[in-house]
Amino acid sequence: MRRPWSLNVKIEKMRLPTLRLPGRRNDREVPADAVVGIARLDRRTKRLASRINPGEIAIINHMDIDRVAGDSLVAAEVAAVINAKPSISGRYPNLGPEVLVKAGIAVVDDVGEEIFDAVREGALIRIEDGVVYADDEEVARGRRYDAESVAQAMLDAREGLSVQLEAFAANTMEYLKRERELLLDGVGIPDVDTDFAGRHCLIVVRGYDYKEDLEVLRPYIREFKPVLVGVDGGADALVEAGYTPDMIVGDMDSASDDVLKCGAEVVVHAYADGRAPGLPRVERLGVAAKTFPAAATSEDIAMLMADEKGATMIVAVGTHATLVEFLDKGRAGMASTFLTRLRVGGKLVDAKGVSRLYKQNVPVSAMLLLVLSAIAAMAAAIGASTVGLTFLEIVADWWDGLIFQIQRLFS
Numbered sequence: 001m002r003r004p005w006s007l008n009v010k011i012e013k014m015r016l017p018t019l020r021l022p023g024r025r026n027d028r029e030v031p032a033d034a035v036v037g038i039a040r041l042d043r044r045t046k047r048l049a050s051r052i053n054p055g056e057i058a059i060i061n062h063m064d065i066d067r068v069a070g071d072s073l074v075a076a077e078v079a080a081v082i083n084a085k086p087s088i089s090g091r092y093p094n095l096g097p098e099v100l101v102k103a104g105i106a107v108v109d110d111v112g113e114e115i116f117d118a119v120r121e122g123a124l125i126r127i128e129d130g131v132v133y134a135d136d137e138e139v140a141r142g143r144r145y146d147a148e149s150v151a152q153a154m155l156d157a158r159e160g161l162s163v164q165l166e167a168f169a170a171n172t173m174e175y176l177k178r179e180r181e182l183l184l185d186g187v188g189i190p191d192v193d194t195d196f197a198g199r200h201c202l203i204v205v206r207g208y209d210y211k212e213d214l215e216v217l218r219p220y221i222r223e224f225k226p227v228l229v230g231v232d233g234g235a236d237a238l239v240e241a242g243y244t245p246d247m248i249v250g251d252m253d254s255a256s257d258d259v260l261k262c263g264a265e266v267v268v269h270a271y272a273d274g275r276a277p278g279l280p281r282v283e284r285l286g287v288a289a290k291t292f293p294a295a296a297t298s299e300d301i302a303m304l305m306a307d308e309k310g311a312t313m314i315v316a317v318g319t320h321a322t323l324v325e326f327l328d329k330g331r332a333g334m335a336s337t338f339l340t341r342l343r344v345g346g347k348l349v350d351a352k353g354v355s356r357l358y359k360q361n362v363p364v365s366a367m368l369l370l371v372l373s374a375i376a377a378m379a380a381a382i383g384a385s386t387v388g389l390t391f392l393e394i395v396a397d398w399w400d401g402l403i404f405q406i407q408r409l410f411s
Helices: 045-047 067-076 096-102 147-178 178-186 210-216 218-224 235-239 279-284 300-307 323-327 331-344 365-382 386-410
Strands: 035-041 055-062 082-084 108-109 124-128 129-135 137-141 143-145 200-204 228-231 247-250 265-270 289-293 313-316 348-349
Touching: 045 055, 045 067, 067 096, 082 235, 096 108, 096 143, 096 147, 096 386, 143 147, 200 235, 200 300, 210 218, 210 235, 210 313, 228 300, 235 247, 247 300, 265 279, 265 300, 279 289, 300 313, 300 331
Parallel strands: 035 055, 055 082, 082 108, 200 228, 200 313, 228 247, 247 265, 265 289, 313 348
Antiparallel strands: 035 124, 108 143, 124 129, 129 137
16 A cells, blocks of 8 residues: 655556646656656666565566566566567566566656666656656656557567576587486585474475465474574564474575574575685675575575485475476576475475465354354253252252243333
8 A cells, every 4th residue: 555645656547638747847648658767777677676665666677587686576567668678579478477467557668778877766757658757858768568469479489488488408418418317416506504304394485376375284284393494584484474494495686684594504505616605695694605606596496405415304384396487587597496386396386376265264154063063062061960950950949930020120
């Protein structure tokens, strides 16, 4: 819900063809579908989504906006998204722009990276069609998407799937050659203090439908008490759901400082050459951490670690399971996810989408029947015992006395 005192303004479509903004230098008429708001800039969409306020305009530099990025911007309630790069390049049908447009968020596409120099952080800007204005001066121009143009772009992008599939297969073989010792023998997996042996492990990634699926899994978590592993922002997702992660794995670019200091064991994902960009941040927080050098993704090394350390079952929430999802991540490294799932497939249970498969709804009639059954059982127990019979006699005497007093009152 947007704060009523916010200075950000989103001008919705109205019946009137045009409107005027007060205080304009030339008081020029502005189209009714124009969008006005405070600009927030960041070349990393994930980082921007965590700090932008409702009603503000996000300026990003994101080739092929994926669904996770789109969902994060929708959750932030942005008024519009201005992308310096093509939001749909045509390589494959990425899902992010469709998510944004369906949410009613204006998307201006491929305006060029010069916008990061032309617009300052916190400036009030205006979008008219595909043109971006700051102080009444045009600073960028691009294509404004609507539902029809997004659908057409997605249709055209499907023609590029065959090329991407060939590239994906080639990347998979290359990764297998580089990381065969890790995949087959677990070479390189660090020694950790968290005990996985003989236990279930729940790995949470801040991916598709993770909130809903995590909510549905509450009875499972309560009963089996699995090892809770948060992958980057997945650790925050666990804390938001009321849990404390046992381990945090990832690049440490989206887990919050408070969560990193919650007491969980921290494993920093490093590049294959040993460089770990996220390690200095963890060390600045005074948190001890181990590193895991691998060319795989963070969710992959979490699964490999749980498998190698003896987890009997791995339950994955928010992870990537389909070809479109692999491609939607927009990087060749997703080939590792395909091979990792083959490696741990015997233990892996993918909980993604379980909230849509099953929702526990208790009908009112069933609740009423349960209450009546409980009352009947209590009555039967009371009637079958000596103490119960004595209690019933006392109640009967009290009732007779009450009726007698009432009759005397009206006689």
